[in-house]
Structures are given as C-alpha cells and as structure tokens.
Amino acid sequence: MSEYVQTPEEEGGNTMMPAPPALPGAVPAAGAHGGHQPERGPDTGGGLYRQSNLRRRSRNIRSRLAHALCALSTVIAMVPLALILFYVIYQGAGALNFSFLTSLPKPVGESGGGMGNAIAGSLILIGIAAVIGVPFGVLAGTHLAEYRSPRLSWIVRLLSDTLSGVPSIIVGVFVYTLLVLTFKQFSAIAGGVALGILMLPTVARTTEDMMRMVPDTLREASLALGIPRWRTITSVVIKTAGGGIMTGVMLALARIAGETAPLLFTALSSRTWPMGLDKPVASLPVQIYTYAISPFDAWHKQAWAGSLVLVLMVLLLSIGSKLYFGRKMQRAR
C-alpha cells in the first residue's frame, strides 16, 4: 500500500521554473485551475512565466490560510469530543459506585439503586447478537472472498453496504413486525436479533477484506496437501485472517453495544433482573434514555453514570480491537 507522504517543500520555491512541463492528466483539473488565471493578468507584466513578488506572496498567503483553516476544522471537530468525554466522566464518576453496577433500580424518591439489571441485559443482548451475527456474517464474508460468483457477490456486497446505512430504528421496526407481532411478546431474543442484523454488514465486509489479504500461496499449500477446500478455508484461511476478523467483530460489537433505537420496541425494558430470553429485558442504552428524559434529578445522575459505563465499554471494545489487531498483524509477519 503506498501511503503518500508529502515532502515538505519550500512553498512557492519553484514558481520561477522557466518552462513548466506538460501536465498530462490535468485536463479535468483545468476548471479549478482556471479559477485564478484571469486574476493573473495584471501581475504577469514582465514575462509569460514570471510573476511579481507581490503576486507570489499573495498566492502563498492564500495557501497558508487554507492550510490553517483545514487544521482549524480538525481542532473544532475535537472540541465536542473533548466536551462530551469531560461531562460524561465528570458527571458520571460522581454517581458511579459499586452498588450502581450491581443493584436494581429503586423507585422514584428512594435513594440509591443502580443499573445492574440493565448491564446484565445489555450483555445478554450482545451475546445473542454475536451468536447470530458472527457466524452469519463470517459465512457471508467467506462466500464473497472464497467463492467467486461475480454477479451474486456484486449484489451481496452492495446490499450489505446498503444495510449498514439502514437506520437502526427501522431494523427495530422490522424485527417488531417479524418477531414481536408473530409471538405477541417483547423479548430479549427479538432485541438480540435486531442487534445481530445490525452487526452483519460490518462482520461480513471485514471478513471478506481480511480473507482477501491471505496470500493464495497458503491456500495452494493447503490444497496441495490434499486438505479439502472447506478445511483449507476454516483452518488455514480463517485462522490466518483471524486477527483481522476478530477486530471487525469487536468493532461491530462496540457499535451495537450503544444502540438504543432498535431495542425500544423489541427488547423493551424492565425494572427486574432478566427473567428469560423470551421476556422483555432492560438494557443500558434504553435505561439511559428513559432516565435522561425523566423529570427527576436523581435519575439524571444515574443516566450520567450509566453513560460513563457505556462509553467505557464501547471505547474499550473499539480501541482494544485496534491494538489487538496491530499486535496480531505483527505476529503474522
């Protein structure tokens, strides 16, 4: 992979170059280039390729200004991130304690209580989603990478990219019509299925990408030993690509761990400990939402504490996956 690293050059240092070489591919760029050509007229006085110092300086200033604006955009984007992290930690840490993690919510007016059931519920939902989404996604990715059927692959790839753009609340509505209406029951299973569907595209596409990075020489080595194709794929290709696939799975889990909308009317919520996979179950994001829009100060504090737990969970999963991937790749080399 060629990472283009721009060499720092003295800006404008070569504007005096006497005969610019032809710019072969720049025809489409002419429009953009033309933008400043008319302005050039009065300044070029001396020769065709010479510019006055003033003109050159103004071009350089403009370039510096653009550079600064772009850098400023990057800084501006970081302000909300810093603010959100600050508030979540500052407000959340105040309300977070051991009993918050382990106890049931208390009724309004009673102090204490926590989100133990919601944390347990979230883990259950993520577990169900993984049981559904990982095998389904890995198999679909395997098909895309190992069994080349161009037309089907094209459609599957396009649709799985499209599926990743479907709003998560619509996946919730879909699972509601599919499972909740059919079984007349909000349930942990329904919530898990919705989250599993949301994982699918990420898992399938990373699996495909990672398996494509496995060199064909390893497949040949395995097939030449008389190892059947399916065992070549499961034991050699998937094993070699395993670190990358794991990263994709962890990223997908990080994404669904914070999902609220698809759970609102599938897993619903609950103020008790999980009572079974066919019963409604509380989850951390839904609990945060309920508490955040409530009128009670004590609940707002709990919502912040819950957010801190949720953000830590999500960040650990996504940063952890990147570090893990880096290590795994080093080993493979």
Add this chain to the structure above:
Amino acid sequence: MPHLARLSKARRSPITKTKSITANLRRSLHRGIRPGRGRLGDSLFAAAAFLAAAGIIALMALMVYKLMQQAMPAVEAFGAGFVTSTEWDPVNNNFGALPFIYGTVISSLLALLMAVPLSLGIAIYLSQFAPSWLRSPLGLVVELLAAIPSVVYGLWGIFVLAPFLGKTVEPFISGHLGGIPVFRGPVYGVGLFAASVVLAIMIIPTISAISRETMRNVSRDQKEAAQALGATPWETVKMAVLPLARPGIIGAVILGLGRALGETMAVTMLIGNSPKISASIFAPAYSIASVIASEFAEVTEGRHMAALIEMALILLVITLALNLLARLLVQKTGSRATKAKARP
C-alpha cells in the same frame, strides 16, 4: 555424478529402515481415509456460505416486504394524502406525515450545512497537509466521535448543549438577524437547531473519513504534475485533488445525509417532539425516526401503528436510495483514481 551415488550408498542403511516406516504409515494413513468425505464437507460448507450471502439479499427483501405489508392499513386509509397532510391526531385516528418529513429533512440539511465544510477541511488536512506522524492519531480521534453512542450524545445535548445554545447562541442570532423569519421567535434551547448541531457532530466522522479516503487515493502523478507547474500546496489541492475526488466526496456527503435522516436517539432527545411546521429553526419540531421512537411502543390502535410503519417505510426507501447512489459514486471514484494511476 559418481560422488553423489557414493553418498547415497553410504546412507543406504538408515534409509531402508525409513522405507519400511513410510510404507507402514502410508498403509495405516490411507486406510482411515474414505473417499468422498472431503467432497461432502465441501458441498455443505459451500452451501452454507452461499446461503449466508444470499441471506443478506433475502433479509433486505423481507424487510421491505414486511414494512409494506404492515403499512397497508395506513396506505389504504390515507393514500397519497399521507405525505402532504399536517394533521397528527391519534385521538381521532387521523395521520399525516408532513411535519415529520419536514423536521427530518430540515434538521438533516442544517446538519449538512454545518458538517460538510468542517469535514472537508478535516479530510484535506488529514490527507494532504498534516505531517505524516500526526495523520493516523488525529484520524483515530475523529473516528472516536463515531464510536460515542447516540444516546450519550442525546444526554449531553439535553443537559449541556441545549441550555448553552438556548442561553447564548440562539438569543444572539435571533437578536441580530431576527428580521429574517427563520431566526425569529422564542428560543427554547431544545428544538430543530439543537438537533441539527448534534447531528452535524455525529456525521462529521462519516463524511470526513470517506472523503479523506478518496482524496488519499488520488494519484501522486497528478499532484506532482501540479507541483511541477509551480502550484502552491493549496493550488495543488484545488487543481489535482478535489476535481478527481469529487464523486467520492459527493458520495461521502450523501452517506452523511443518509445517517442524519435516520439518526434517532439524539434527535428524539433534542428536537422538541412537536409535530408542527414552524418558520423558525429554533422552534421545536419532530422527525420520522423520533416519532417512531417515542410513540411506537405505546401504540394500541392499528391505524396509528400502520401510519408509523408507513413512515418507517418512507425513511427506509429514501435511505436505501441514498446509500445505493453514494456507494456507486464512491466506487466510481475508486475506479477513476486507479485509472488515472494506471495511465503513465
């Protein structure tokens, strides 16, 4: 090659031993192998992989079908008038989607207005200007914005952002530009504008990451050609990078729009949840995703639910179309950039 022959003769004795071992192993190994076993495993595995891939197609089809089926009562009751009616009256069973469509579209467009310039600045900085050691850590930090759950944005929005906007920014704008209708009227903090600001923050990572990727793919030759003409770094970006990356950037913006249209929790918590169309962007409004989020679980009446599902269907169709369009554009840039690279 007499010396080699001599060598191998010298080693003859241990080899005769290995010969019998090999023969024995061969016999015992090949006995355990039943022909055709691999073939059955191969067919089963290939079938499973095929079913999983085809399952994604089936899943999408089923999703569209299920929503259409459940939306039928509303389609039959309201017809095309559904999207133009502004009435939302669960008590009398009368439903129109216009206020929600309005809120969804306006909040998303406002978000784009704020997010696109910033995202492009980030993309240009991270792909062209930033020192190389800074690129990947900065990129990672911007991506972290995408990792924060929507509900946490909402919580922060309610308790930090909306009060701030309501006390400082909105009165300021309203005070100076109050002559323009969109900035007129009371300010509450919570409302269309607050939702748009949070949406903008949330779509910055999407737009900047994809634009950055397409800008990075622009061939080096093009840039060097521009530099050789004496272009300043900014002129190089304008001449050689942006024109070639344009379809990819448009694709990125469309993907960002798709995300904004469907974003639920943060909007639900900030938009004010009032099904009215107001001239002012500071007034409360409602969006498709947020009305589904707030009313769906409590619906008891069939037509009400059908109306909500019909809106879900409208949102699904719009986001599907936008995503297909965006993917095709991003793919096109990819092939264009590689074509330009292949040409000497």
Add this chain to the structure above:
Amino acid sequence: MAGHVTTSSLSASFGDIQAIDDVTVEIPANKVTAIIGPSGCGKSTFLRCLNRMHELVPGAKISGEVVWDGKNIYGPGMDATEVRRGIGMVFQKPNPFPLMSVEENVSAGIRLTGGRMSKAMVAEIVEHSLRLAALWDEVKNKLHKPGGGLSGGQQQRLCIARALAVQPDIILMDEPCSALDPASTQKIEDTIDKLKQNFTIVIVTHNMQQAARVSDSTGFMLAREMGDPGRMIEYGPTNKIFTMPDRKETENYITGRFG
C-alpha cells in the same frame, strides 16, 4: 510399485492462452525426474497438471490424460483432494502457515484430511517427516515456535516435511531452490537424493546443473515463440539429455546457446 505416472496428449490453457500442448511422458516410480526449460515454457503448468492444482486458476482448461498407477486422475469419479493427497507439492517460495508452529505445520495435512489419529502417532509422523527432510536436528527444540521464524532454507525443508507427512506416493517440486542460498540448496538436493528411496519426485528447475545433479531422467520443454504453448521437446535419461541430446533445441539450451 506405487508412484508411477504417465501423461498422454496433455494440454492445458488459461482462458484463451494455451500454456502447454500435447505432452506425453512416462515418469518412473522412485526416481527423480527433472523438467527444465526457459521461463514461460509451461514447465510449472505441466507440474501443476500432475496433481490437479492447475484447475484452481480461474478459466483453466485441461485435456488429455494423466494416469497415476493405472487411474486417470481426471477421470470420472476422481476427487481432486484424493489426488493431491497422493501427489504432494513443494512450491517455489517457502510457504509455511504463518500462525502455526513447526509441529502444527508438519501435522497440518494429517490433522485436516480427516481420520482420527492418536497424539503419539501424530508426534511420530512429525518426527519421521522432519528427519526425512533433514530438519529434525535443527528444530527439535523449537517445535512449538512459529514456522515463519525459521530461515528461508529451513522453511523450505519444513514445507517438504509438511508434504511428506501425508505420505504421498509422489512429490512435485516447483523450483524449490530458486529463492534459497547455495548452502540451503545443497541441503535440499541431499534431501531429494534420500527421498527417492520412498517417493517419486518430479522437480521443475531453471538450473541445469541442479537437474544434472539430482535427476535420473530429464524432460526439456520449450515454447517456440512468445505466446506459443510449451511442448516437451525431448525426454529421456538425464545422462543422455546432457551429453548427447537428439534435438538441436535441447543442445542449444544445454550449451547455453539459447536466446
């Protein structure tokens, strides 16, 4: 004796490009057969047709017969997996499985081709194979280290051991020494010389001295012009090919007067 192969009118192509045309040879059991020729003459393709590896390339086509101990490997009811289990292959570039240890690399074939086996038996096969490949003494203390950590020559001998462990009748070697230094090459040639007691070996090489050193019979392949398919110009005992070839082209190539 097992491990006897004959090809008749074997032709192979990739899409529209024909790679080899009408190759008919008889490869004797428990001998080393070398295939030589300039690059692009189809010698690797020929080799890959002998254990049905050629068909893995998209658009590959094959006609003619390859008869292995009386069975046409392209005949109806023949399973490519079965063929490859009996006819192993060592590749140009050493390609041990990167995330498997030395021991796992060698045992990969027997572990993954079905059939249950005791741990002791696996260990015995691993040791036996590593000894045959002359690698045992160098790796016996690092059997559980990754196979990718060995030197290039050791990796290639590991690949040979891996191919030996499934107890094939025939081993195909596709320029096994081209990526190695002379000392490693020497070790592999010694190994080949030992192996022919138990295995039939077909080795493709661009190195004529190597062919002369290790083989009993030699085939010379040549594509007359760019884009022409490769043909087997001459095939016979190594001594004869290198001292008094029948064909002018062979002599030109052997004496270095070629191209």
